[in-house]
Structures are given as structure tokens and as C-alpha cells.
Amino acid sequence: MNQLEEGNKLQLDFAKLAKSVKISPDIIPVAVQNIDTKEVILVAYVNELALKTAVETRTAVFWSTSRNELWEKGKTSGEVFDLVEVYVNCEQNSLLFKVRPRRGGICHTRNAQAQPRNCYYRRLNLDSSELENIDP
């Protein structure tokens, strides 16, 4: 079992963002919401090229901060998400993508039934500080 992804221990990676920004300085965060279920399914990043590509193709496209390249969601897997609406915050330093899956999921992890998950499948128990998997 991948403890980081499947375990019940909170071990937040507070170093990741600084690493990401070192590799890809000109990125802004994007909250990604399923427009039908209203679930928040991902927080990702875009740079200017990723946003331009997303708008042009009307699909969810991000900038991969680990691979430092365009991340056209579903390009190889076919699990494409249509980009329905884009919102910007007051200070123009974050975005909200409202998306609709053509098929499949947003997260690379799968539940026990091999169904794709949304990324926020673990809830923090505020009393015990343990993570509880809501889509095991």
C-alpha cells in the first residue's frame, strides 16, 4: 500500500509548492469543480500556455509542476474533462474551472472497485487527526 496516498496518516508535503515554483515560476492555482455534482475534484496549476490551451480546446488542461510540461488531461487515457466555465478571483491570482467528465476520473488513484476517484477521498478526523477514506 502507498501510505501517502492510501494511508490514514496526515503527512502533508509542505515542501512541494516551493519546489514547483522553482521549476515553473509563472503558475497560478486552479480549483477544479465538477459542474454537475459540485464536488471539488482537484487543485492543479496553470501557466499562460495551459490556460490558453484549455480555453481553445474547451477541455481541462493544466501545467504539470512535476514534469514541467503541459498536462492535457486524458490525452493518452481518454479520460478527458470538458471545460464548461472558468472563473477568476478578486485579485486575479487563482482560477476556478467548472468541468464535466466525458468519462473516467480526475485522480490517478483507484478505489477497491477499480473506479477512478476524485482527489479528495480522505477526510481528516478533526478529533483524532487521522484520515478517513470516504471512497476506499
Next chain:
Amino acid sequence: MNQLEEGNKLQLDFAKLAKSVKISPDIIPVAVQNIDTKEVILVAYVNELALKTAVETRTAVFWSTSRNELWEKGKTSGEVFDLVEVYVNCEQNSLLFKVRPRRGGICHTRNAQAQPRNCYYRRLNLDSSELENIDP
């Protein structure tokens, strides 16, 4: 009129995140969702202290990357948001806060009726590339 906050021109601040991380390296992004309306109302950041304070007080607490200090939402204004649920993503590098306002709004901007807004009050017109205010 503050063009950045009220205007219809998309002028994303792609430099902000690198500046934030320089000042506050150990932060992770938090998507903030109203648990009742399901609206995404803010993307903010927490460090370890902010998350600890949020969980202890069961209220929305963040790390202000512009002031480099704890941002206890509503501490002076009284516009406190109860922290109902906290979720973590697969890679443990982002969070989702589900919150409920006791009163007031999350955004520092106000609409023409002087009511507080959620931060995503402008939608990008994907054809014209102009911003449309949905809560003017």
C-alpha cells in the same frame, strides 16, 4: 473603480505565487467550499500553524502570504466561517476546507448592494476573453 478587482479585463497575476513562496515557503493551497451551497468561495494557503489553529478553533484560518502572518478569518470583522470538514488530496499537497459562514462573506470586495461576495464573482467569456461579473 479598481480595474483588477471589478474590471472585465483578464490580467492574471502569474508572478504572485513565486512571491508568496519566497516570503512563506512552507504553504499548501486550500480550496474553500461553502458546505451548504457547494460554491467554491476562495483558494487560500495554510502552513502548519494555520492548519493547527483552524482545526483547534474549528474555524477557517489561513496563512496570509501578503502579510506573512496568521489570517484568522473574521477575527476583527466578526465574519467568521466555521470549519466543518477538511479533506486532503492523494499526494497530500493540497486541502479542501468545507465551511459554513456564521455571517458575512469571504471576499473583501462587495457588490453594488454592499453585500459581501464569494471571490469567484467573475466568469471568463471563453469566446470573447472578457470577464463577466455575475454578482455586480
